[in-house]
Amino acid sequence: MLVVGARDVPVRSGDAGRLARPRRVGKLSAGSTRGGFVAPRVKCAPVTAIPGEFAPPARLLLGPGPSEVHPRVLRAMSAPLVGHLDPAFIAMMEEVKALLRFVFATENTLTFPVSGTGSAGMEACIVNLVEPGDEVVVGVNGVFGTRMADVIERAGGVAVRVEAPWGRVVRPEQVEAALRKCRRPKLVALVHAETSTGAWQPLPDAARLAHEHGALFLADCVTSLGGAPVEVDRWGIDAAYSGTQKCLSCPPGLAPITFGPRALAALGKRTTRVQSWYLDLTLLSQYWGEERVYHHTAPISMNYALREALRLVAEEGLEARFARHGKNHEALAAGLGALGLALAAEEGHRLPMLNAVTVPDGVDEARVRTRLLAEHGIEIGGGLGPMKGKVWRIGLMGESSRRAHVLTVLAALEDALRAEGRRVPPGAALAAAQSVYAA
Amino acid sequence: MLVVGARDVPVRSGDAGRLARPRRVGKLSAGSTRGGFVAPRVKCAPVTAIPGEFAPPARLLLGPGPSEVHPRVLRAMSAPLVGHLDPAFIAMMEEVKALLRFVFATENTLTFPVSGTGSAGMEACIVNLVEPGDEVVVGVNGVFGTRMADVIERAGGVAVRVEAPWGRVVRPEQVEAALRKCRRPKLVALVHAETSTGAWQPLPDAARLAHEHGALFLADCVTSLGGAPVEVDRWGIDAAYSGTQKCLSCPPGLAPITFGPRALAALGKRTTRVQSWYLDLTLLSQYWGEERVYHHTAPISMNYALREALRLVAEEGLEARFARHGKNHEALAAGLGALGLALAAEEGHRLPMLNAVTVPDGVDEARVRTRLLAEHGIEIGGGLGPMKGKVWRIGLMGESSRRAHVLTVLAALEDALRAEGRRVPPGAALAAAQSVYAA
Numbered sequence: 001m002l003v004v005g006a007r008d009v010p011v012r013s014g015d016a017g018r019l020a021r022p023r024r025v026g027k028l029s030a031g032s033t034r035g036g037f038v039a040p041r042v043k044c045a046p047v048t049a050i051p052g053e054f055a056p057p058a059r060l061l062l063g064p065g066p067s068e069v070h071p072r073v074l075r076a077m078s079a080p081l082v083g084h085l086d087p088a089f090i091a092m093m094e095e096v097k098a099l100l101r102f103v104f105a106t107e108n109t110l111t112f113p114v115s116g117t118g119s120a121g122m123e124a125c126i127v128n129l130v131e132p133g134d135e136v137v138v139g140v141n142g143v144f145g146t147r148m149a150d151v152i153e154r155a156g157g158v159a160v161r162v163e164a165p166w167g168r169v170v171r172p173e174q175v176e177a178a179l180r181k182c183r184r185p186k187l188v189a190l191v192h193a194e195t196s197t198g199a200w201q202p203l204p205d206a207a208r209l210a211h212e213h214g215a216l217f218l219a220d221c222v223t224s225l226g227g228a229p230v231e232v233d234r235w236g237i238d239a240a241y242s243g244t245q246k247c248l249s250c251p252p253g254l255a256p257i258t259f260g261p262r263a264l265a266a267l268g269k270r271t272t273r274v275q276s277w278y279l280d281l282t283l284l285s286q287y288w289g290e291e292r293v294y295h296h297t298a299p300i301s302m303n304y305a306l307r308e309a310l311r312l313v314a315e316e317g318l319e320a321r322f323a324r325h326g327k328n329h330e331a332l333a334a335g336l337g338a339l340g341l342a343l344a345a346e347e348g349h350r351l352p353m354l355n356a357v358t359v360p361d362g363v364d365e366a367r368v369r370t371r372l373l374a375e376h377g378i379e380i381g382g383g384l385g386p387m388k389g390k391v392w393r394i395g396l397m398g399e400s401s402r403r404a405h406v407l408t409v410l411a412a413l414e415d416a417l418r419a420e421g422r423r424v425p426p427g428a429a430l431a432a433a434q435s436v437y438a439a
Numbered sequence: 440m441l442v443v444g445a446r447d448v449p450v451r452s453g454d455a456g457r458l459a460r461p462r463r464v465g466k467l468s469a470g471s472t473r474g475g476f477v478a479p480r481v482k483c484a485p486v487t488a489i490p491g492e493f494a495p496p497a498r499l500l501l502g503p504g505p506s507e508v509h510p511r512v513l514r515a516m517s518a519p520l521v522g523h524l525d526p527a528f529i530a531m532m533e534e535v536k537a538l539l540r541f542v543f544a545t546e547n548t549l550t551f552p553v554s555g556t557g558s559a560g561m562e563a564c565i566v567n568l569v570e571p572g573d574e575v576v577v578g579v580n581g582v583f584g585t586r587m588a589d590v591i592e593r594a595g596g597v598a599v600r601v602e603a604p605w606g607r608v609v610r611p612e613q614v615e616a617a618l619r620k621c622r623r624p625k626l627v628a629l630v631h632a633e634t635s636t637g638a639w640q641p642l643p644d645a646a647r648l649a650h651e652h653g654a655l656f657l658a659d660c661v662t663s664l665g666g667a668p669v670e671v672d673r674w675g676i677d678a679a680y681s682g683t684q685k686c687l688s689c690p691p692g693l694a695p696i697t698f699g700p701r702a703l704a705a706l707g708k709r710t711t712r713v714q715s716w717y718l719d720l721t722l723l724s725q726y727w728g729e730e731r732v733y734h735h736t737a738p739i740s741m742n743y744a745l746r747e748a749l750r751l752v753a754e755e756g757l758e759a760r761f762a763r764h765g766k767n768h769e770a771l772a773a774g775l776g777a778l779g780l781a782l783a784a785e786e787g788h789r790l791p792m793l794n795a796v797t798v799p800d801g802v803d804e805a806r807v808r809t810r811l812l813a814e815h816g817i818e819i820g821g822g823l824g825p826m827k828g829k830v831w832r833i834g835l836m837g838e839s840s841r842r843a844h845v846l847t848v849l850a851a852l853e854d855a856l857r858a859e860g861r862r863v864p865p866g867a868a869l870a871a872a873q874s875v876y877a878a
Contacts, residue, residue: 054531054747056519075517099489116559276714301691
């Protein structure tokens with residue numbers, strides 16, 4: 001057996017087969033002309049031999065994503081590969097596009113999965129729509145709105161932030177006021193489902209206001225797509241992006257996006273080049289469109305997986321799927337209430353698929369999460385940014401949104417809260433959830 | 440069964456579950472304020488029902504990638520998911536990093552897979568190393584050098600092109616002359632294995648010259664890594680990127696990269712922000728380093744696959760793997776010679792894993808490829824750019840580099856050439872190949 005990175009075994013050096021020893025970086029070699037640098041704090045664990053087969057522990061994924069993946073999707077993903085220009089793959093791409101149009105409720109031709117995760121979808125939309133100096137009104141009420149503003153500024157745009165406290169949504173009058181402040185707004189960008197807070201942002205009014213001011217409307221639908229209505233055409237969304245590992249219940253790795261006619265027109269009128277070659281939609285549309293010009297090698301297996309995940313969505317039907325997400329959210333919320341726990345997002349704007357739960361005083365947020373993982377194999381998420389240590393995030397997305405999982409996580413939370421010294425009535429949470437299902 | 444995009448079935452409209460009909464874009468709605476746009480030529484095929492399970496045709500992948508994938512890798516990829524911050528996944532990340540250091544022959548701490556394909560790796564390296572105004576000497580002798588220059592310019596860099604005819608390599612004296620022309624060169628960038636031409640670019644002299652002129656050295660190792668020596672530390676490569684779907688024989692979707700101390704120092708001395716949030720190495724290193732700060736959701740299943748593919752590489756050993764690639768290339772070249780076919784890359788600089796074969800006069804390039812695919816299930820590649828229609832590209836990468844495949848493709852090519860009216864002696868190619876193996 002080859003030994004990788006061992007410290008006390010003979011290591012051949014200087015030839016192609018030599019074995020790498022991890023070490024800290026930071027000290028530059030004497031010959032370097034570039035000193036004075038403090039290396040980022042990265043360290044690697046020593047690996048002393050070729051590791052064995054990876055055996056992932058059994059987990060119930062009830063965090064902010066990835067969500068549970070249906071066995072059919074795992075099986076589809078493990079099919080032998082074909083080439084990215086194979087006629088069979090090209091036909092498959094068309095099916096993926098048609099299925100994505102279905103879940104996005106759009107007729108947009110340019111609807112396809114970008115070869116990266118949801119954040120690559122965000123970046124793809126922004127770098128194609130925003131040119132240096134463009135004013136962009138962006139809602140900032142959580143991690144992902146903050147991220148959007150960051151990406152807008154890296155693209156040379158002027159981010160006009162519309163802020164709301166974390167857990168609350170942005171109001172149309174705030175969007176309108178921001179649009180009035182702009183000289184010539186190019187884009188309004190909102191996060192439909194703020195995964196960091198559980199807030200459910202209404203979009204149609206903001207889209208209408210954007211258009212009234214001559215701006216485009218961009219929606220982050222990473223967490224909402226496939227779990228709550230996303231009506232791209234009817235709501236006037238000009239561009240939207242999503243991720244595969246949330247309510248589509250596909251492994252992470254692709255970012256479905258859709259661009260409508262107005263967004264394409266803006267693309268056609270650019271006076272500067274798109275700063276990203278990898279995410280340049282004009283080039284990408286030549287591969288995903290009818291020319292089939294090679295751009296990059298599409299992630300074949302991930303597209304197999306996405307196609308199967310979308311087939312499952314279509315078989316269930318969108319309305320049934322949204323109703324399922326709604327019902328399981330309701331049951332979870334009832335159970336949490338019986339445990340004395342409250343949701344962090346404002347009432348009336350709570351997402352069905354992502355529940356940010358306020359951690360009660362005296363309870364150790366991380367310890368509860370660790371207990372759920374270690375004792376029950378359940379993953380839930382912690383808080384991000386200002387909500388770090390203050391909330392748990394329970395995701396009921398796609399395949400994770402099941403009655404069995406709601407009951408399982410409520411029972412585990414009851415145990416964990418009791419272990420934290422809270423007095424919780426045994427079974428009350430389960431009964432509360434069950435009464436929602438029985439209703 | 441739901442019907443997606445059908446034209447002659449009742450379609451509910453206006454509600455969340457409505458079904459999307461594909462159509463041509465291009466005509467803008469009357470209310471649009473942005474006219475005069477000619478839409479890109481994209482069209483979608485009509486999809487009239489939920490497609491059935493995807494059954495990929497059996498293919499032998501002997502093109503420029505993706506290559507054949509070992510069943511162990513497909514199986515590893517189909518394991519149930521864990522979260523991207525799960526302790527089990529974090530431990531796995533360390534193993535992936537250690538195994539990547541082994542194939543890159545480096546001790547660089549910052550060695551990990553970027554969540555995109557090889558071109559995302561290219562873009563990650565360039566946008567992190569190049570700031571606006573930076574001079575970059577870049578070898579341009581094929582598609583990928585051309586792409587590098589494009590990405591450099593999109594990052595605001597000044598691309599100082601060192602050109603060579605397609606199929607030939609860039610000479611050290613050309614690199615030196617270009618460096619002398621620069622005011623203050625920041626980077627020298629070369630493609631190690633030019634997938635479009637089959638040319639094998641030597642790197643050590645160019646790396647030395649870069650350092651003598653105070654510049655960094657970046658190598659595109661997309662097609663070489665795992666199939667030919669890539670000695671990051673010994674050759675003085677400061678940054679390198681690769682792809683998974685070539686000689687690592689893993690499905691496409693990740694781009695292994697490595698950054699050495701000098702490259703990290705340059706990162707630390709940047710005066711401008713990295714234009715890409717998704718590919719910002721300072722942020723990425725906080726997730727792949729010891730902080731484990733959430734950046735984006737890593738493609739879990741793709742990392743499972745990469746880990747298993749790298750285990751196969753380590754089990755075989757790099758020297759044995761390189762020897763295997765060399766031997767199969769030699770046998771293929773002998774067989775091609777017996778068919779009267781010549782390699783397009785210059786002698787002495789021919790890649791073992793990618794063979795660009797000159798199409799003889801009177802032979803229809805595309806027809807031969809189509810015949811191989813349709814009659815034999817063999818995928819080989821066509822030419823790109825100025826080589827379009829003039830070469831075939833036969834890849835013998837990773838699992839594709841096997842004696843059985845060499846013999847199979849030679850036999851099929853013999854058939855196809857005969858069908859094109861060429862007089863080829865039956866079995867001569869096989870005999871020539873076999874005599875290499877017998878030697």
